[in-house]
Amino acid sequence: MKKNLLHRVIIILVVTLVALWIVIGPRRWPPTLADFTPQGINNTLRNNIRLGLDLRGGSHLVMQVQVADYLKRLTENVAVGLQNSAKEQQFAISNATPQVEGDDYRIIVEAGEGVDVQKLKDELPKRANDFDPSIWTASVDGRRVVWEMSDAAKTVLSSQAVAQAKQIIDTRINAVGVAEPNLSDHGAQGSHQILLQMPGERDPERIKKTLTAESRLELVHVISPQGMLQKYPTKEAALQSIGGAETQTRKVYPYVERDAPVEGEPEPAQKPEPEWVVVETPNVIEGADLRDARSSQGDGGGDIYQINFDLKPRGAEKFGRWTAANIGNYMGVVLDDQVKSVATIQSQINDSGRITGSFTKNQAEDLSLTLRSGALPAKLVYLEERTVGPSLGEDSIRAGVRASVAGLVFVIIFMVLYYRGAGINAVVALLLNMLITLAAMIWPLDASLTLPGIAGLILSVGMTVDTNVLIFERIREELLTGKTVSSAVDQGFSRAFVTIIDTHVTTIVSSLFLFVFGSGPVRGFAATLIIGLVANLFSAVYVSRTIFMWVLSRKGKRAESLSI
Amino acid sequence: MLRILHDVKVDWLALRKPLLMFSILLLLAGLVSAIGRWATPGGTEPFNLGVDFKGGTLVTVDFKSPPSLDDIRNSLSGVGMGDAVIQPALDKQGRFLIKVAQQGTGEEAQSKAEVDDGAAKVGEALAGFGQRVDRATGEGDWDIVSKDAVGPVAGRQLRNQAITVTLLALVGILLYIAFRYEWTYGASAVITVFHDVLVTLAFFTVFQWEVNLTTIAALLTLVGFSVNDTIVTFDRVRENLRLHRRATLYDTTNEAINQTLSRTVITAGLVFLSVLALVLFGGEVLRSFSLALFIGVIIGTYSTIAISNPLMVWWQQRLERAGRGGAKETLPRPEGGPRQTRTTTAPAKRRAGAAAR
Helix, strand or coil: CHHHHHHHHHHHHHHHHHHHHHHHCCCCCCCCHHHHCHHHHHHHHHHHCCECHHHHCEEEEEEEECHHHHHHHHHHHHHHHHHHHHHHHCCCEEEEEEEEECCEEEEEEEECCCCCHHHHHHHHHHHCCCCCCCCEEEEEECCEEEEEECHHHHHHHHHHHHHHHHHHHHHHHHHHCCCCCEEEEECCCCCCEEEEEEECCCCCHHHHHHHHCCCCEEEEEECCCCCCCCCECCHHHHHHHCCCCCCCCEEEEEECCCCCCCCCCCCCCCCCCCEEEEEECCCCEEHHHEEEEEEEECCCCCCCEEEEEEECHHHHHHHHHHHHHCCCCEEEEEECCEEEEEEECCCCCCCEEEEEEEECHHHHHHHHHHHHHCCCCCCEEEEEEEEECHHHHHHHHHHHHHHHHHHHHHHHHHHHHHHHHHHHHHHHHHHHHHHHHHHHHHCCCCCCECHHHHHHHHHHHHHHHHHHHHHHHHHHHHHHCCCCHHHHHHHHHHHHHHHHHHHHHHHHHHHHHHHHHCCHHHHHHHHHHHHHHHHHHHHHHHHHHHHHHHHHHHHCCCCCCCCC | CCCCCCCCCCCHHHHHHHHHHHHHHHHHHHHHHHHHHHHCCCCCCCCEECHHHHCEEEEEEEECCCCCHHHHHHHHHHCCCCCCEEEECCCCCCEEEEEEECCCCHHHHHHCCCCCCHHHHHHHHHHHHCCECCCCCCCCCEEEEEEEEECHHHHHHHHHHHHHHHHHHHHHHHHHHHHHCCHHHHHHHHHHHHHHHHHHHHHHHHHCCEECHHHHHHHHHHHHHHHHHHHHHHHHHHHHHHHCCCCCHHHHHHHHHHHCHHHHHHHHHHHHHHHHHHHHHCCCCCHHHHHHHHHHHHHHHHHHHHHHHHHHHHHHHHHHHHHCCCCCEEECCCCCCCCEEECCCHHHHHHHHHHHC
16 A cells, blocks of 8 residues: 555656656756746746747638649640640641630540541650640540540649649748748648748738749740830730630730739839730740749839849750740740730840849849749639737737636635645646646647637646546545545545546547547647546546545544545 | 535426426527528628638727727728628727628629738728837837638638537547447437537527637537536446446436536536636637637536436337337326326336336
């Protein structure tokens, strides 16, 4: 009995000290005496307990990658590739038509006179750029060959696009200089969502803009007679000049020199109406050929900035060849389907160029940053934005702590008044439970404390009280049936234990579901609750039992009364 | 020792009819409120859904010198946001919560996944009250201290997830209790939890308290609390059944409720006090959480006596009878009442048991 008691006391002391050290111990060695002054402990606490965004202040952004756009663009590119392959191999075909219907992506090629459809199906993809046979399943339908994107490929491509977008976002936030950003997948599988958390960020407008900039850069041939750039006042007029609709080789883009004004900067007196130009597709150079991009002050000086860019060797070679053949023609710099600047090709250009478009300094810097980080595979949209200012977070902490302390004081006063000596057990169990829960959140879980987390903590304190009450009431009942003190305590614990296990396991089971399938606040709540409940089994059962054992051992075997 | 509710002998199960009526009344009130609001054209919606579930933007603004509600409403109307909900925070002078619905109407708003910039418009409206507080110097007249913008897609997703997760958690509870007891116990506990959640929701629709993500957390807490309470009595029933093999389930259940009554009152009372502290000092952010818990603690305790135990007794007896051939029993009515053919009610069973002895 005595030996058993000693073992228990040692285990409890070790757990308590370890938990205490995790919570208030400084994270460096050796600790100084100053670490254990109230001021020092306060500082250590601030370091050790990681607060969630709702308490600390910060920004929480949920973005969705519009993968449908990506798959559509891919389909269009491959269609162009097939078209070119047909030309190269001298197959007579009508247009290779990309077709998007709901979730289906396909390319339809109609065989011309005297072309063997089967041969077309086999030979056409062999020389097509960007054609990946694992993506497309071909079928012959009369005189037509249909390539359809397989479902498996859609899933793979989508998750690739999301992963790529994530990587680009990561590069961009690092370039902007966000402290401790946290980037993760979000939502259900296949929802293509990305969660970005930025602690301490209270006004994410500029970051939001930078992140969603698609920054798809293209250099294109602008169709125009030499000497004077051919612009059209409306889209219709531009379309008219190419026969009423965009064709396989001609597209119509708006030509806007000035970007939309950024918040906080003076708006231009009059927004220029866009003009329209006709360009040749496919483009000459794409963003992927870009090696570097920097912003610099424009030739005119003042507040007009431009972006200078360099091309990779492969792009430079292609660009050099093309410019040499097109001296006197117009080249357009297209960004996200908008023509930003148009220049006459004076001579052969090899590996560098510039985008002028009367950008402001900020715009030019942000744009060159996004160009350097690469183009997003598809558009990003914001599904959710939650920003909490640090002052509100502090208020919430204060309110939460005040409420918890008030509740705790009520409980402690009652327990001590009602259960007297045994009430002390309850108070010890309560405080120990909170200490262990906090410690477990710091290490090993490394979880952050959020508002719902505090709520979970309060509920687990409620469970501690319930556990104590169950045990104490049971001991009282056993005492009333005339049992000796020590057997009443034994019986009380062992009988109440069955109930306690059932209530705890039920709550843990339901909390596990919340933790696994829930997100955000619900998860935080479930996590603290689960830890709290496990800690409770230790503090309200094991520790409380030990205290009773200790009290009884001091009274000796023939103890006749118990303060309960 | 100080004792409350010692040696109580109340026939709780005999109260089941008035208690059931009371529950039905509460549920009906909620149903009438929800359907009434839904059917009234131009009226409020059944539930006052927060931006988490409906989409839209919630902006919290601190003013250094608080303007009147009307001033704020006027300047919001000035930027075309006359239908914004403005709510002064109870716990801090000069703090207002402004709730703006998802902009755009009908199809267009539905198909638009992206959050709109309600906050930017609120900022525009606030420009009339002076400068926004400068981050560096702290100078200024007002500041947006928090912003929650949720697009309709995310709102729908959060709503569906909340419902799925709650149902899954209930299935988990059902399985565990069915494993530990009989499945009738588990089913009774889960039905009771449904009852509790629905009654709490009834309060939310009648009083139009806001339903948001923290409300869901509170409902889950309430589920835990209610099941906990139910299990404590079930456990005692199981134990008593083993001790007194000849007693009827009806008597045993009553005894179990009475034996655990002091524990029930003390625990519920203490949790109630903690929740009261949360309502009083918890602040605006936790408001709907605190309110849901406040109702939940009362309902969770009440339903153990009013719903879960009577339901379990009724069910078990029905099964036992079915096991004995499903014959209807003709029972004598005490106090010389008319003889009746009874099939299901618990007291009949108890009296039958008593008569057998």
